[in-house]
Amino acid sequence: MHAVDREEHNREVKRKILDAAREVLLADGVDGFSMRKLGAKIGYTATGIYHHFADKQGVLKALLDADFKAFRAGLGRIGKIDDPIERLRKMGIAYVEFASAHQDHYRLLFMTPQLKQVDGEITCGDPAEDAYAFLRETVTEALAAGAFRPEFKDADELSQIIWGGVHGLVSLHIAKANDPWVPWKPLKATFRRMNDALIRGLTVAE
Amino acid sequence: MHAVDREEHNREVKRKILDAAREVLLADGVDGFSMRKLGAKIGYTATGIYHHFADKQGVLKALLDADFKAFRAGLGRIGKIDDPIERLRKMGIAYVEFASAHQDHYRLLFMTPQLKQVDGEITCGDPAEDAYAFLRETVTEALAAGAFRPEFKDADELSQIIWGGVHGLVSLHIAKANDPWVPWKPLKATFRRMNDALIRGLTVAE
């Protein structure tokens, strides 16, 4: 009977840890994120956290999973658009919007190697993996509709080209935002024009 | 008279440090790079290095500058191609080749925020800055030749779109190379097709 209370409590603590982690990440950035700081934020020592998460990467992975899942859900809403090419265009824009709103999340997710799998949890599928699958699915649909130029036949190749295009501008902005020697144009506007250009170059003129 | 010997010696030591740094970086990656390890490689303690470089970032910046300068020189050789659009295409390919040959360098240069300026040295201009300027220059030339679609008028915007496209695929490959859930297509081939598509989307059909 009261065993459920304990489970309840653990869920609550886990949630509190993730909330604190989000705060620390936002306040101190990826590099300033430490287990001791995280623990202090909820009145724990650093080691206390290890009872709820395997290690530092486990915490971060869980946080990223949770938050990226929201983005993935947002992508789903786009799924209603009929024209797959138009859907791709909108997906790109949503992607950029998510990335620039959660720069530290994005940096950890897509600009840092070796954020290894956390296999303890239920994990219910990596949301990033799922997002790639969603992109690939849309590409496949567009492929079937004959929307792409005839030299493009491979869904993975196309997906990676499109993903690469989106990711490039975003990650450069995140990494090099403060470099004085590049006069950055507004990210979203620039991306929209790049997106259009890339899609135009991939598809057949109608 | 002997003062030059000392200068000579310091230059020599500095060179040895950078050589060792290159080795450590290649062997242990960015994360495994430590001052103590670097010192040990040339029979110094970690602190000994601080007599030749301001701090860890200073060492890395100097190493990156030196090695990236070679790439920049390679870009210069491309400068001979007459058609600016064709030159852009070749520059992209050279960029990808450099990046995939020096992944750790690339990661530090373009995927890591805040590799702050080292202002002590002669620095003779950031080679990365110079590379961007070189790209911009070529774009300006193509712009003047009327090669781009009429809606593209801004050299910085165009430069950033092109740079973003190149950088995207490369950096995704570096960051997510070992992710099992994305069946990576060969980088160089995929890039070539993306490059073509993007250029096609940016330029007027001839």
Added chain:
DNA sequence: TTGACCAACCTAACACTGTTAGGTATCGTT
């Protein structure tokens, strides 16, 4: 030649980091 200086290194230490071993107290169950 001697005295002073200064460059180039060193050791020791500080304040951090992630992580583990092992102790303690509280709580649910029997």
Added chain:
DNA sequence: AACGATACCTAACAGTGTTAGGTTGGTCAA
């Protein structure tokens, strides 16, 4: 009421970048 697990703790290890302060030896002016 006694047991045992759970949820936390303290202490410690091995590592990090960096600084303060010492030591040694070569350079240079008197």
